[in-house]
Amino acid sequence: MISKKSIKNECYVYMTLPEQVAPVTAGKFILETTPSGENVGRFVYGKSYLARFNAVPIDPVELKLTDKVYETTIMKGVFGAIRDASPDYWGRRLIERHISKPNVSELDYLLNSPDDRIGALGFGLNQTPPAPKRTFNKVIDLERLQQTADELIREEAAQDSLHIQVEELMLLGTSMGGARPKAVVFSDNSLYVAKFNCATDRWNNAIVEHAMLLLASVCGLNAAESKVVQVGDRDVLLVKRFDRESTVAGYLRHRMISALTVLRASDETSGRDKWSYVSLAEELRKFSAVPKEDAKELFRRMVFNALISNTDDHPRNHAFIAKDRWRLSPAYDLTPNPVISLEHRDLAMQCGQQGRFASKSNLLSECRRLMLEPDEAMAIIDTMADVVKNSWYKLARKAGLSERECELIQGAFVYQGFFS
Numbered sequence: 001m002i003s004k005k006s007i008k009n010e011c012y013v014y015m016t017l018p019e020q021v022a023p024v025t026a027g028k029f030i031l032e033t034t035p036s037g038e039n040v041g042r043f044v045y046g047k048s049y050l051a052r053f054n055a056v057p058i059d060p061v062e063l064k065l066t067d068k069v070y071e072t073t074i075m076k077g078v079f080g081a082i083r084d085a086s087p088d089y090w091g092r093r094l095i096e097r098h099i100s101k102p103n104v105s106e107l108d109y110l111l112n113s114p115d116d117r118i119g120a121l122g123f124g125l126n127q128t129p130p131a132p133k134r135t136f137n138k139v140i141d142l143e144r145l146q147q148t149a150d151e152l153i154r155e156e157a158a159q160d161s162l163h164i165q166v167e168e169l170m171l172l173g174t175s176m177g178g179a180r181p182k183a184v185v186f187s188d189n190s191l192y193v194a195k196f197n198c199a200t201d202r203w204n205n206a207i208v209e210h211a212m213l214l215l216a217s218v219c220g221l222n223a224a225e226s227k228v229v230q231v232g233d234r235d236v237l238l239v240k241r242f243d244r245e246s247t248v249a250g251y252l253r254h255r256m257i258s259a260l261t262v263l264r265a266s267d268e269t270s271g272r273d274k275w276s277y278v279s280l281a282e283e284l285r286k287f288s289a290v291p292k293e294d295a296k297e298l299f300r301r302m303v304f305n306a307l308i309s310n311t312d313d314h315p316r317n318h319a320f321i322a323k324d325r326w327r328l329s330p331a332y333d334l335t336p337n338p339v340i341s342l343e344h345r346d347l348a349m350q351c352g353q354q355g356r357f358a359s360k361s362n363l364l365s366e367c368r369r370l371m372l373e374p375d376e377a378m379a380i381i382d383t384m385a386d387v388v389k390n391s392w393y394k395l396a397r398k399a400g401l402s403e404r405e406c407e408l409i410q411g412a413f414v415y416q417g418f419f420s
Contacts, residue, residue, distance in 0.1 A: 080261025
């Protein structure tokens, strides 16, 4: 009998340091599949990187700046910060189509994704990193990109419609990493994530998400900047990237990690018991430059998600960013979901002593662990509830949503059971 052997794949990990525009080699990532089929990931910083006066850790939680060999088996052996820099669901579909391999590995996703990935990391097989990419799609390319997305969706639906239906059902509510078609485009001297509508959408998602980002700002949240542009007869949402900053020399790339990484959790069902706003608030105390301020902002987002029935508030839709020191990133991916129940709705993450229940009493139950006194927390909830109730419709209509579409989503806002 021929014994099975471990299979090892490896790549270099590049980092664009703060205030720099070109990457340097930070270390090496090795992904091993054992004879039993388990994936084990290892990472080690390079000696030359550790010797740099301006070296920074890939993330402040799991891969601190030491010479030890880090090891993990979570998320198929891929460290959280590295998985954060890997393409999302839509990007993976494009890579699978492009490279046409029977079994695409996690390393394949890393090595075949474009340089417009989030955060400051890059990956390659050469010890010397490539020059940074300086050209991107422009708004004028959006029609072509929209057509490509439509064609891919049609092809997949024709090839295996049942598989796609099952996939969509599994993604409903917690679409890990973002399943909607998107691309990065350059506009007004900044980079934006362009998010496309789909022909099967029940309402204009581009306008709805734009309106929710505006509503979040009115509620006092630090929300990502956005705008809607028309491409032919379709609307496209442009969300300004907050992990890139344009300079004369090129783009600064700010480090970024998801809440999933901070919580040391996984996408798998077995890891969802760690999905918690309360735990996230306690973790951010360890590395945030302003923990009390960030905890208060996190509480506001938790409340906002409950008030708009955003059931897609999973840990990949919360992030931390480091221009110099770590902070909670601007809010993004805010989408209402008018589910049927009027008495009980859940968030994707635990938000109090009653688990994921999106109610006022549950949001208040652990407010002290988010560094808020009950009176202050209650005032935030009541004020935000009034703003959402009285402003969502006006903002949605002003953004361009039709009366019929407003009727379709109105059940998402300040639902009856919130005050139970």
